[in-house]
Amino acid sequence: MQVQNIIPDQSIALFVKNIMVFENNDDVETVIPFFADGYPGLMFHQTERGLTIQPYGKKMPIIFLYGQTIKPITIEVDGPFKIVIFQFYPFVLRAFWEINPEDINDGCYDLNEKKEIDELIKEILSSFNVQEKIAVISRLLIGYFEQKRKKLDxxxxxxxxxxxxxxxxxxxxxxxxxxxxxxxxxxxxxxxxxxxxxxxxxxxxxxxxxxxxxxxxxxxxxxxxxxxxxxxxxxxxxxxxxxxxxxxxxxxxxx
CATH class of the missing domain: 1.10.10.60 (Homeodomain-like)
Known part of the structure; x- marks a missing residue:
């Protein structure tokens, strides 16, 4: 498995702490542990057989928000995958998506409920490489910031x-x-x-x-x-x- 930590572009650095990329081209089972780090985030994954969060046994949508990870979890993927994670400084969930952050501690929020996400997913999936996928998600976040910046504390x-x-x-x-x-x-x-x-x-x-x-x-x-x-x-x-x-x-x- 290849792991990258990418410094966010200045256009999103106020609210994005880090961008993590996990890639594997082998047809094997992969388990990735995650522990409390203080940062909620947005996760996109491109997999053949889906992505499961343990110990909850929950199959995840292709793109979703996650809240504060307090209890240890693992991500399980069977087969090749690409995972892109935008780690947020934890002051944007309420302003950007109008959700109570406490409600998704150790949990997730399905972004497919937002109408703009269908087009976003198509654009990400058609992107040629990881850098393009990151650019697509970054543009979405910049749009949220421009619309919602007055709501940020x-x-x-x-x-x-x-x-x-x-x-x-x-x-x-x-x-x-x-x-x-x-x-x-x-x-x-x-x-x-x-x-x-x-x-x-x-x-x-x-x-x-x-x-x-x-x-x-x-x-x-x-x-x-x-x-x-x-x-x-x-x-x-x-x-x-x-x-x-x-x-x-x-x-x-x-x-």
Missing amino acids: FSIRGVIQCIIDKKGTVPIHEIAKNENLHIRTLERRFLRETGIPAKQFAKIVQFQTSLIQLTTHDSGSINEIVYANGFSDQSHFIRVFKAFTGLTPNTFGKR
Whole structure:
């Protein structure tokens, strides 16, 4: 399987964090694990036998939105495939698609309910390569942004970026003070726009930073990862890690 992480074009970088592409030309079964990362997204897949989300056993439409992934999941594909995922900064679902983000936590939203999607799917399927498919989806998102930008909460976008920059270790009350917001106002608006509390988003960012270090062996021992990422001690780190992966760090590292 080939995996690409593509930096979004500046025209969409305000609301798209990353574009992931998964491709396989072999007629084999592929299982792709996903863990909490704080970012909802849009997924398009081109497969011969469909794509299933486990542990839910759910066959997915060719294009769909997904909300916050909190519990670990896997994507299962039988045969050759192309998957394109646009990861969103988590402040756009309500504004762009008029859905309550909390309603699709650990869930999905079928974009086929939108009339413009039929034409989009035809255009994506007829696109010659992945770059063209990305360009087609990008044009759709730019259109949404131009129509809905006044509905976006840019203060919450700033809070999201601050949490990311500080790798989830900054106290939320400190961010509220810097943004000139009352802590309860920030928490209410953050939950409304993202579907999860600000503290939970920070914990997910903190977890993801440690997960990357653990899987790339950037930081040596678990103790070094623990203290580099602001966990109070090793048991705290193990508890958070297991909550998001279902495994201890040691067990995960041996997979």
